[in-house]
Structures are given as structure tokens and as C-alpha cells.
Amino acid sequence: MVKPSFVDKDGIKKGAWSEEEDSKLRAYIQRFGHWNWCLLPKYAGLVRSGKSCRLRWVNYLKPGVKRGNYSKEEADLIIELHAKLGNKWSAIAEKLPGRTDNDIKNYWHTYLKKLSRRNAASTDNKQHPCEASPLTSILKEEQPYQISPHVTVQDESALNDIVVAESSSLHDFENSLPPLNDVNCVASDSTCLDSVEGNFWTEPCPINYFDQSSSELSYAELLSSNSYVLSPPRWLAEDVSSSDAVAEPQGNLWTEFLDKLIQNMESNLT
DNA sequence: AATGCTTACAACCGCACCTTT
DNA sequence: CAAAGGTGCGGTTGTAAGCAT
Structure with missing residues (x-):
């Protein structure tokens, strides 16, 4: 679903990240934090740009990043916040724990496509665009909620339990990773990550x-x-x-x- | 089964802002 | 105060996967 990786004229790797690269970046940041994105790739043993590393960490590898489909509550909140804030994706993301600005932006664009298609269909039916179906009805079409490729929820009230279960699974997954040598050691105690996310130096x-x-x-x-x-x-x-x-x-x-x-x-x- | 279209989303790019020197 | 470097944000692109025909 992503661009295949390649090396540009400056010798910088671009495109899809490999598991090995993810492991290196994750292990490095968990141990040392992101003290300087420009220099980080060099010390983490990556031939990526600092920007690319930051993006990968923030949108994908950072602990707590929520994956999977959006709940109805989240979707409604995005609509509400977008009406207030406009395309301030980072500001919107602040109100949705675990969601990144990039993720919300992607979701919004997908939603817009659906809505515009709806509106077109409504116009065809001689219905005023403003009377087009709200998001909730669009989401209803998408029930049941697919939380992950392996988990589907029929009952919306079960969503919270799934989120907890998923984070446990993530922790188990991290624990199951084989120990790596040198700086590639993968931290297995996720509670320590808080100190990385806070002030690195103090x-x-x-x-x-x-x-x-x-x-x-x-x-x-x-x-x-x-x-x-x-x-x-x-x-x-x-x-x-x-x-x-x-x-x-x-x-x-x-x-x-x-x-x-x-x-x-x-x-x-x- | 083959082909074309749509969807989802990871990743890149350019720019603006902030901080440091 | 200006220049340089670093960071974060928003827009856009490219492509694999899924779906329809």
C-alpha cells in the first residue's frame, strides 16, 4: 500500500520502511529519545532523512498510536472539531488521544469523498445537498466496526474493551520480540516509555x-x-x-x- | 480469470515558524 | 538583528488491496 523503498541521488533511502528499520528506530528512540531528528538517523544506523524518521515515529511507531477504524464518537468529534478549527489537523489530533494528524487528515479526505458522492447522489434525487445524510448514517453503513484485520465488533459498547485488549496485545507483541544486540535492544517495559515522552533531559x-x-x-x-x-x-x-x-x-x-x-x-x- | 476502478493510508514535499548562534 | 538550522504542519502523491464488472 506504500511506495516501494528506493535510494535517491543523495544516497538517502525513501519509501516503505522495513521491519528492520522500524526496529532500529524504535529501539534507538526508546533508549535515547529523539534529541535531534537530523542527526538521529546516523546514530540509529539508518540511511533515512531526519524528517522521514520523525514522520515514521510520530505516525506509526510511537507508543499509543491507535490503529484501525474510527468509532462513531471519534468520527463525530472530528466533524465537530473540523467545523470549529478547519484543517488544523494537529489541533484536532490533540483532542483524539492516539490519533495522529496524518491519520485524521487521511480519514477526513476519505470521508469527504464519501460525502461528496452522497451529495451527488442526493442531488440526483432532487434533494438539497444540505439535506444529505449526516456522517452517522454513513457510518451505520460500515457496521460492524472493524477494529483490526482480525477483530470485528458487532456491539459498539464493546469498543472500550477491545481498545484495552489491543494495547495488551501490543505489549505482548513487544515482549515477544527477540532481544537484539547493541543499540537495537527493544525495550520490553513499556512503562518506562513515559520518561522518554517527557522531558528527555530532566x-x-x-x-x-x-x-x-x-x-x-x-x-x-x-x-x-x-x-x-x-x-x-x-x-x-x-x-x-x-x-x-x-x-x-x-x-x-x-x-x-x-x-x-x-x-x-x-x-x-x- | 482478467481487467479496471476505488479505497485506504504511508510517505514525501514545501513552507512557515521557532530556536539558536 | 539577521542568518542558519531544526521542527512541525498541511497538502499531495503513489501504490497495494479490495471490489465490481
Whole structure:
């Protein structure tokens, strides 16, 4: 359903994302956050543009992104918000947890097509366009609700249960992923993701491997653990003023740290 | 079974805005 | 204050899958 991948003249890969690329991007962001979209692809081992990585993460890989068909309530809310806000898809998306602006935009365009066709049909029947069927009647045509290719709900009231079940399944799916080496380790404790989604630099980090005074984990133990390394090493943060806090590294310092980190990982794995 | 049409949606592009230097 | 770089938004495109004929 998407463009096949290809490499452009600048050597940047475009088009459909492979599972391997998804794994790399997901693992990298879960461990390090998206500190700089432009540089991220390089350190994540991807030959994609930063924009492409951001789009893939925001619209597809980010935890909590809801997939599947829209409920009637969601659809009605979109209609209502669009009437108020116009094509402010990001603003509309804020009111629909789990839905992305791109997803809503796509949905709206699909809806518009249906509605325009309806209106055309209504006109043919000598009915005023304004009297065309509301969205709810269009949605009625689409019952039962198809939540996923494998789940169909006959009873709308069951939707909430399905959402919960689906998120559990997603968690199970993440847990079922095989452990990957180096930075491709896939986090299996999704509760830790909150700290990634918050302020990357100031949120407390579960374990800071590089803070030798607070962690006795070996490198191998760290790599096999569910922990996230979110802070730069203390030995690099020379300008740290407080013994309790790790200062936000500046540009080159952070880049240098990541280079050393990757070198460390490679030497530890060989 | 083959062909053409429609639908759904992932992904790209260009632009505007914001932040940093 | 201006320039440069990064980010986010909205519009658009391309294509696989599904459906109709």
C-alpha cells in the first residue's frame, strides 16, 4: 500500500520502511529519545532523512498510536472539531488521544469523498445537498466496526474493551520480540516509555549505567536488562555543577558521547 | 480469470515558524 | 538583528488491496 523503498541521488533511502528499520528506530528512540531528528538517523544506523524518521515515529511507531477504524464518537468529534478549527489537523489530533494528524487528515479526505458522492447522489434525487445524510448514517453503513484485520465488533459498547485488549496485545507483541544486540535492544517495559515522552533531559532516568557511583550493573547486564540509558555519562558532563544532576550536554559533546558509546558497545560485543 | 476502478493510508514535499548562534 | 538550522504542519502523491464488472 506504500511506495516501494528506493535510494535517491543523495544516497538517502525513501519509501516503505522495513521491519528492520522500524526496529532500529524504535529501539534507538526508546533508549535515547529523539534529541535531534537530523542527526538521529546516523546514530540509529539508518540511511533515512531526519524528517522521514520523525514522520515514521510520530505516525506509526510511537507508543499509543491507535490503529484501525474510527468509532462513531471519534468520527463525530472530528466533524465537530473540523467545523470549529478547519484543517488544523494537529489541533484536532490533540483532542483524539492516539490519533495522529496524518491519520485524521487521511480519514477526513476519505470521508469527504464519501460525502461528496452522497451529495451527488442526493442531488440526483432532487434533494438539497444540505439535506444529505449526516456522517452517522454513513457510518451505520460500515457496521460492524472493524477494529483490526482480525477483530470485528458487532456491539459498539464493546469498543472500550477491545481498545484495552489491543494495547495488551501490543505489549505482548513487544515482549515477544527477540532481544537484539547493541543499540537495537527493544525495550520490553513499556512503562518506562513515559520518561522518554517527557522531558528527555530532566526526567529521572531509571538507571544510568555511566554513573558508576549509582549503578553496579555490568555492561552485559545493562544490555540484557529492561533499563534505559537516558543521560550522558558523568565523565563527559565536565561542566556539571550539581553532584545530583547531569547537565545537558552541548552539541559536539553529545555527538562525541554517542560516538564513544557506539565504540564501547562494539568493543564489548566483540 | 482478467481487467479496471476505488479505497485506504504511508510517505514525501514545501513552507512557515521557532530556536539558536 | 539577521542568518542558519531544526521542527512541525498541511497538502499531495503513489501504490497495494479490495471490489465490481
